[in-house]
Amino acid sequence: MSSGRKRDRWDSSSDEEEGGATAVGGLSGETKKTSTGPGRPPQPSTENAAVPHLQSALPAVRKHNPLLQGCRSVYSSYERVARLDEGTYGIVWKAKDTSSGEIVALKQIKFDETLTKEGFPIAALREISVLLDLSHECIVTVREMVVGDNANQVFMVMEFMQMDLKDAIERSGHSPFPQSELKNMMYQILSAITHCHAKWYLHRDMKTSNILVHKSGKIALCDFGLARKYQTPLKAMTQMVITLWYRPPELLYGESVYGPAVDIWSVGCIFGELLKKKALMDGQGELDQINKIIALVGAPTETNWPDFQSLPNAKMFRWRSKGPPTLPATFPVNTFTGGQTYLDPNGFDLLSKLLTLDPKQRISGEDALKHPYFRSTEGVERQVPRFIFD
Ligand SMILES: Nc1ncnc2c1ncn2[C@@H]1O[C@H](COP(=O)(O)OP(=O)(O)OP(=O)(O)O)[C@@H](O)[C@H]1O
């Protein structure tokens, strides 16, 4: 450092990974002092140096037991590399594990007054407990929780992923995703949500910015701040969930007794977005969203949604659209359309089953994974997507 200012581990301008990261200000704006200095991993303990056989038998760095010793300090364990994003519930940082050199993502929990009615933010608590309960290769892994100096500095340490799917779509240019890559992405997304449902969790905020992608092609579901347990028979829950563009018709019509089908509708919207490379139904409000849904997949009838009339808002929200559903024209089968991925009859069938109005008739995650679209037909195998990471 050229100035007399003491550098902290979170002022990491010298340890950029992959050449592109830029260091930004400290997590709390404070300067932290550490005895080992920036970038230097903790030195191995010398307490067993006199007993050579013991020294080699024991790990150099003792395993930290959070039950006995509490959470580790962020300052002594991680060096900041860059600020990645800021969401409603947290600020996400790219950081480096000072002992292993591994790159991780830290989500700093926001202690906003509006989020913390009873001390610790409930969405963060929910996210931590759900993620610790779920273990699947397509769900982001939480390594540990670390703390800062104050009670309101809490960080969730996760595996680092290069970007989210929304950014990956934007950065991949105008040409459509190859069929094989699209299948692979859809299979991973469906595997993740099916695992959640099998463990009795609803995600309730499935969207492309809550799906992370790794340069290896691996996809992982994140942001479990709105997740919660469900049970059968289904019980009433809040309808104030799922980002509008991905929200299913039953929630828009006021249904409070819902289950896994709500996430499946969102997966259908994500499928459409991956095909078109833009949001499938970008409503400007609830009524506009209803209009867009009905224009795409048709209006509720006695046959396609027998329970519709009993929904709280069934008589309140009327739709404008009168014509036939635009889904077939939007995704013409066996036709190459400029700018969107070719869809075979199986692909179209799966898309229609995900975007089925009646939640009871909508395909389940488990059945979607078994859909013929994912079987190798016409020489199209699933392939690891090659995202663009410049
Ligand atoms: N493990 C990770 N690796 C890399 N980037 C990540 C990781 N986790 C989250 N991000 C990035 O940070 C963004 C915000 O994270 P997340 O969705 O968990 O926070 P949030 O506060 O709940 O966000 P929002 O309210 O915007 O949905 C993600 O959209 C993604 O771009």
Ligand SMILES: [Mg+2]
């Ligand atoms: Mg999010």
